[in-house]
Amino acid sequence: MSVDETTARQRTVLQSPAPQQQRTASRRAGWVRRAPLMPALVFVVVMTQLPFLATIVISFMDWQALRPNERGFAGLGNYAQVFTDAGLRSSVITTIVLTVVVVAVSLVLGLLIALLLDRKFFGRGAVRTLMIAPFLVVPVAAALLWKHAILNPSYGLINGTLTWVWGLFGARPPQIAWLTEFPLLSIELALIWQWTPFMMLILLAGLQSRPADAFEAAKMDGASPLQAFRYITLPHLRRYIELGATLGAIYIVQNFDAVFTMTSGALGTANLPYTIYQTFFVRQDYGLAAAQGVIVVIGTIIVATFALRSVSSLLKEDS
Amino acid sequence: MAAHVPSPSASRAAVDASEPRPAQQTYRKHSPLSRPNPLWGVAAWAVGLVFAIPVLWMLLTSFHSEVDAATNPPSLLAPLTLDGYKSFFGNANAFPSLINSATASVVSTLLVLALAIPAAYALSIRPVKKWSDVLFFLLSTRFLPIVAALLPLYLFAVRTGSLDQIGLLIALYTTMNLPIAIWMMRSFLAEVPVEMLEAAQLDGAGLIRTLRSVVAPVAMPGIAATALICFIFSWQELLLARTLTGVVAGTAPVFLTSFVTSQGLFLAQVCAAAVVVSLPVLAAGFAAQDKLVQGLSLGAVK
Numbered sequence: 001m002s003v004d005e006t007t008a009r010q011r012t013v014l015q016s017p018a019p020q021q022q023r024t025a026s027r028r029a030g031w032v033r034r035a036p037l038m039p040a041l042v043f044v045v046v047m048t049q050l051p052f053l054a055t056i057v058i059s060f061m062d063w064q065a066l067r068p069n070e071r072g073f074a075g076l077g078n079y080a081q082v083f084t085d086a087g088l089r090s091s092v093i094t095t096i097v098l099t100v101v102v103v104a105v106s107l108v109l110g111l112l113i114a115l116l117l118d119r120k121f122f123g124r125g126a127v128r129t130l131m132i133a134p135f136l137v138v139p140v141a142a143a144l145l146w147k148h149a150i151l152n153p154s155y156g157l158i159n160g161t162l163t164w165v166w167g168l169f170g171a172r173p174p175q176i177a178w179l180t181e182f183p184l185l186s187i188e189l190a191l192i193w194q195w196t197p198f199m200m201l202i203l204l205a206g207l208q209s210r211p212a213d214a215f216e217a218a219k220m221d222g223a224s225p226l227q228a229f230r231y232i233t234l235p236h237l238r239r240y241i242e243l244g245a246t247l248g249a250i251y252i253v254q255n256f257d258a259v260f261t262m263t264s265g266a267l268g269t270a271n272l273p274y275t276i277y278q279t280f281f282v283r284q285d286y287g288l289a290a291a292q293g294v295i296v297v298i299g300t301i302i303v304a305t306f307a308l309r310s311v312s313s314l315l316k317e318d319s
Numbered sequence: 320m321a322a323h324v325p326s327p328s329a330s331r332a333a334v335d336a337s338e339p340r341p342a343q344q345t346y347r348k349h350s351p352l353s354r355p356n357p358l359w360g361v362a363a364w365a366v367g368l369v370f371a372i373p374v375l376w377m378l379l380t381s382f383h384s385e386v387d388a389a390t391n392p393p394s395l396l397a398p399l400t401l402d403g404y405k406s407f408f409g410n411a412n413a414f415p416s417l418i419n420s421a422t423a424s425v426v427s428t429l430l431v432l433a434l435a436i437p438a439a440y441a442l443s444i445r446p447v448k449k450w451s452d453v454l455f456f457l458l459s460t461r462f463l464p465i466v467a468a469l470l471p472l473y474l475f476a477v478r479t480g481s482l483d484q485i486g487l488l489i490a491l492y493t494t495m496n497l498p499i500a501i502w503m504m505r506s507f508l509a510e511v512p513v514e515m516l517e518a519a520q521l522d523g524a525g526l527i528r529t530l531r532s533v534v535a536p537v538a539m540p541g542i543a544a545t546a547l548i549c550f551i552f553s554w555q556e557l558l559l560a561r562t563l564t565g566v567v568a569g570t571a572p573v574f575l576t577s578f579v580t581s582q583g584l585f586l587a588q589v590c591a592a593a594v595v596v597s598l599p600v601l602a603a604g605f606a607a608q609d610k611l612v613q614g615l616s617l618g619a620v621k
């Protein structure tokens with residue numbers, strides 16, 4: 001920042017024609033400088049802040065699409081309903097469990113795989129290409145794939161493989177109805193499969209930017225590979241881990257595709273985005289849906305405050 | 320980030336030169352922790368295959384007949400057929416949905432670039448005051464769950480008659496990707512050395528000239544990466560598309576949701592549809608793996 005600003009200031013001074021005109025000139029220079037930013041900023045403010053303001057207003061209203069004549073001011077009624085609604089409480093817990101499990105498991109798996117791929121071996125590029133495929137498959141397509149082709153109880157890949165393996169020993173295979181017996185686990189499995197490559201990519205970038213000389217020094221001091229990992233690699237990776245966790249959490253909290261596609265929110269898998277979608281489209285209770293939305297935003301702000309802090313440390317070192 | 324650390328190759332060369340110990344030479348050629356042990360390669364290949372199996376299975380099943388697709392145990396060697404793809408493209412809604420997705424993704428990506436490049440310029444090369452506050456505000460808009468703004472957007476669309484029109488989706492995808500694009504682009508533009516800008520100015524180069532001959536060469540790969548990420552996110556989006564479009568402007572992910580409840584009989588067709596819809600993103604992602612990393616880390620970590 002300091003470098004940029006100093007030179008920017010020097011540039012302004014150079015450009016100012018005479019001392020008496022300096023104030024108007026610098027004001028004009030300020031606007032010239034701001035001008036390229038304005039279209040984007042105005043666009044974002046209009047498109048994000050106005051709808052959210054509208055959501056806040058609607059959240060204080062009685063507004064059910066099915067009963068248009070009863071529209072009116074509801075005070076805190078919708079909020080009271082949100083907090084007393086057992087369904088919503090359970091969807092809060094589902095959202096937290098889903099996010100924490102998926103982020104934690106895919107981070108750990110991603111780290112282990114990144115450590116593997118950081119080594120030199122035959123076909124490293126090919127393995128990396130195989131690894132990132134899950135992240136690139138369109139999320140709805142991935143959810144359909146898991147639901148119909150992999151977890152289906154009668155002909156899915158997992159149960160089919162079980163049949164084949166047990167068949168080798170002439171035994172009757174266990175056939176598990178994954179989506180009804182373990183609904184949340186099934187969704188977590190599909191999401192971990194999609195997000196591990198993402199974590200792996202970010203952590204691999206981190207590993208490959210490791211300063212090599214620290215390792216030379218550690219090795220000469222007789223550090224074991226485990227010690228080198230603990231005291232050199234891990235501290236270096238910290239910001240990459242924080243970044244992966246932050247971005248992963250933001251996207252997984254908002255997950256709609258997998259829940260909608262795999263279980264349609266049944267059997268305790270409804271997370272907050274899916275619940276709001278239901279309140280809005282099926283129950284058509286606009287006031288309640290808006291209040292739920294506002295609560296989600298408040299929750300996200302709390303999470304994002306921590307997240308922004310970690311990104312903020314990135315920004316500082318960047319400058 | 321690694322500015323205070325000597326470059327790895329330089330330090331390695333120095334070590335090699337100072338101590339000629341042949342036993343350790345091969346060891347040092349590789350990255351610090353890697354002993355060339357073939358077992359690690361085998362392990363890596365195994366893990367890569369495990370992650371790729373669902374995708375490969377999707378591909379294989381898409382070329383099976385419906386009868387061969389729905390067998391238990393699975394039939395790896397069943398004859399291949401294009402029936403799944405034929406019935407996918409035989410569906411009247413399939414091709415239009417791909418066109419809608421392409422339109423929404425490409426046009427919104429172009430709009431994002433048109434808005435983000437000047438903004439990133441104002442935040443990095445000639446930074447406005449409090450540029451980091453602006454940057455944080457932009458990123459914070461991305462943290463807000465889309466679902467919280469869905470209702471007013473829907474009501475707005477109903478009132479203005481823009482429901483089920485691709486234009487609304489384009490505007491929303493532009494909003495969704497713009498903050499990320501500005502972040503990425505800012506960090507790419509920040510790599511333009513200040514000395515080069517000063518030199519260009521001393522040589523009397525104007526703004527346009529400076530942008531073209533100093534900024535553009537450094538920024539082009541970053542712009543390409545940003546465009547790629549915006550394209551991928553738009554192509555994959557479901558919630559907004561499902562809420563705000565329908566028959567006419569439905570995108571490919573919306574079309575895929577018609578398979579959500581399909582039971583049994585359509586497995587090959589489901590897989591064929593999943594393959595076709597994922598193909599553009601898979602191709603783009605495979606082609607630009609390295610750029611993807613920089614982009615996904617918001618360009619903040621290099």
